[in-house]
Amino acid sequence: MMLSGLAFPALNFKLSSDSDKTGFFKENPKNLPLREFDVVVAGGGTAGVVAAIAAARQGAKTALIEAKGYTGGTVVEGGTALHSFFNLWKAFPGVEKRQVVKGIAQEIIDRLLLVGGTTGHGDVTGKIDYDCVCTAIDTELYKLVVLEMLAEADVSIFTNTLVAGAVKKGRIIEGVITQSRMGREFFKGKCFIDCTAYGDLSAYAGAEYVELNDHPVCNSMGLGNVNIEKLYSYLVKNNALGDLAYGIRDGKQGQIIRMGSESGYTIRGKLPQEFVDGVVKLGSGLITTTVHDNYLMFIKVNYKLPVSPTNRDEVAKAELIIRQNQFKTLELFRKHLPGCENAFIARTSPSLNIRRGRTITCDYDITLADVIEAKHFDDDIMVYGFHDSAPKYQINNGGTYGVPFKALLVKGIENLLAAGMLITSDFQAHMSTRNTVCCMGQGQAAGTAAALCSIKNISTRDLPYKDLRNALLKTNVYLES
Ligand SMILES: Cc1cc2nc3c(=O)[nH]c(=O)nc-3n(C[C@H](O)[C@H](O)[C@H](O)COP(=O)(O)OP(=O)(O)OC[C@H]3O[C@@H](n4cnc5c(N)ncnc54)[C@H](O)[C@@H]3O)c2cc1C
Numbered sequence: 172m173m174l175s176g177l178a179f180p181a182l183n184f185k186l187s188s189d190s191d192k193t194g195f196f197k198e199n200p201k202n203l204p205l206r207e208f209d210v211v212v213a214g215g216g217t218a219g220v221v222a223a224i225a226a227a228r229q230g231a232k233t234a235l236i237e238a239k240g241y242t243g244g245t246v247v248e249g250g251t252a253l254h255s256f257f258n259l260w261k262a263f264p265g266v267e268k269r270q271v272v273k274g275i276a277q278e279i280i281d282r283l284l285l286v287g288g289t290t291g292h293g294d295v296t297g298k299i300d301y302d303c304v305c306t307a308i309d310t311e312l313y314k315l316v317v318l319e320m321l322a323e324a325d326v327s328i329f330t331n332t333l334v335a336g337a338v339k340k341g342r343i344i345e346g347v348i349t350q351s352r353m354g355r356e357f358f359k360g361k362c363f364i365d366c367t368a369y370g371d372l373s374a375y376a377g378a379e380y381v382e383l384n385d386h387p388v389c390n391s392m393g394l395g396n397v398n399i400e401k402l403y404s405y406l407v408k409n410n411a412l413g414d415l416a417y418g419i420r421d422g423k424q425g426q427i428i429r430m431g432s433e434s435g436y437t438i439r440g441k442l443p444q445e446f447v448d449g450v451v452k453l454g455s456g457l458i459t460t461t462v463h464d465n466y467l468m469f470i471k472v473n474y475k476l477p478v479s480p481t482n483r484d485e486v487a488k489a490e491l492i493i494r495q496n497q498f499k500t501l502e503l504f505r506k507h508l509p510g511c512e513n514a515f516i517a518r519t520s521p522s523l524n525i526r527r528g529r530t531i532t533c534d535y536d537i538t539l540a541d542v543i544e545a546k547h548f549d550d551d552i553m554v555y556g557f558h559d560s561a562p563k564y565q566i567n568n569g570g571t572y573g574v575p576f577k578a579l580l581v582k583g584i585e586n587l588l589a590a591g592m593l594i595t596s597d598f599q600a601h602m603s604t605r606n607t608v609c610c611m612g613q614g615q616a617a618g619t620a621a622a623l624c625s626i627k628n629i630s631t632r633d634l635p636y637k638d639l640r641n642a643l644l645k646t647n648v649y650l651e652s
Pocket residue numbers: 213214215216217218219236237238239242243244245246249250251252253254255332333334335366367368369371372389390391471524525526590591592593605606607608610
């Protein structure tokens with residue numbers, strides 16, 4: 172009979188519909204092309220770029236796997252300024268102004284300065300005078316400069332490649348599975364660093380984590396065709412100017428490079444009511460950085476998700492809402508802010524940003540007390556001196572606190588380090604450790620340590636601290652309390 176089961180390859184279809192009933196599809200095992208490295212860095216963002224450069228410079232064969240087509244991460248998508256290389260010297264009388272983060276983070280700024288890609292370190296003044304320094308960046312030059320630095324350091328760069336899984340034996344990661352247009356591949360390594368911000372690699376490797384969902388998601392945009400001086404005069408005239416910083420803009424020193432109005436609530440009565448109500452409702456406002464004439468970066472639009480930002484379906488809804496709200500914000504700016512009459516959206520982040528996704532459990536969890544009491548540890552890998560909520564929270568006497576190596580050791584795994592916004596569960600401690608420059612310092616330490624471990628063939632917990640400290644000091648990391 173024509174319609175026999177043998178005449179049609181119906182069996183396979185039947186099987187897949189059986190598996191559909193369970194809600195799962197069983198994927199067939201497959202041989203994946205294998206690549207071998209000493210150090211594998213997952214995520215080429217703020218911390219990951221620095222980690223990969225540091226590892227490669229120590230002589231480790233290093234792979235950097237980045238989901239997007241460029242490196243830089245939230246630095247180029249969200250903040251657009253690095254915050255803050257210095258201690259809180261203004262908070263306490265008589266405290267000396269000190270640069271407490273140097274190393275590769277400062278090298279990136281030096282390289283950017285050569286090509287007109289940064290404002291340099293601009294002191295923040297104005298009504299909101301707590302903040303020390305704004306180092307705004309040209310986001311496109313940052314992408315180029317860090318890719319060049321990675322290539323010069325001989326890092327194998329795998330952009331447009333997603334870390335999609337991990338293979339573990341006991342407490343050791345053997346390799347990560349990646350997905351790109353070349354299909355799936357297996358990256359074998361001796362030591363791994365999770366710089367994915369969301370902790371994807373740690374989660375795939377079965378590490379403990381929490382999803383606190385305690386920040387809104389956000390997309391930050393750049394507005395072109397803005398008269399910065401006209402906007403500044405308007406804010407001053409209305410007594411609504413918040414923070415202000417001067418630095419290099421389009422090659423000229425002494426230009427406005429950061430400007431903000433006071434926050435939504437305190438500008439009530441100073442700026443038009445419709446503008447104030449509108450930006451408060453849209454989770455937006457006027458805090459901006461710039462490296463170019465006629466251009467404002469960092470106009471944020473926030474949106475609070477009901478669930479953690481690892482929920483793809485809720486994020487998909489938020490991507491649309493935020494983009495609609497960006498254009499509503501633009502309309503408010505054009506209508507109400509002199510200098511912005513003819514503004515247009517010149518750039519947005521390719522996808523929404525967040526201040527934290529998963530927080531990975533490490534051997535040590537930095538607390539707010541550690542930060543504000545200026546605590547140092549016997550395994551400090553960097554020091555930092557800034558808190559996002561200053562002047563409410565300040566590091567004692569304008570000093571520094573230490574980030575210990577044990578805060579980067581992912582609990583229960585012997586060859587995995589974490590660096591960036593994915594460490595530190597305490598909300599207020601995280602308001603310091605997640606700052607860009609702190610993430611970069613963690614990246615330099617994680618990359619250096621991973622390289623030393625892979626070269627010596629030892630676990631991250633067996634690395635003698637003195638070896639790590641010496642290597643960090645030799646590479647210009649500042650470790651004074
Ligand atoms: C809107 C906003 C404004 C901010 N403003 C400031 C500010 O003004 N000053 C300041 O100091 N800090 C600011 N922050 C905080 C700071 O920018 C971040 O905490 C910091 O940049 C995070 O660095 P990171 O390396 O942990 O993550 P990221 O820089 O986000 O890097 C993570 C990288 O991993 C990649 N990735 C993720 N998953 C995978 C995967 N599975 N496979 C491969 N690649 C993957 C991503 O594409 C990304 O490139 C802001 C944050 C936001 C969201």
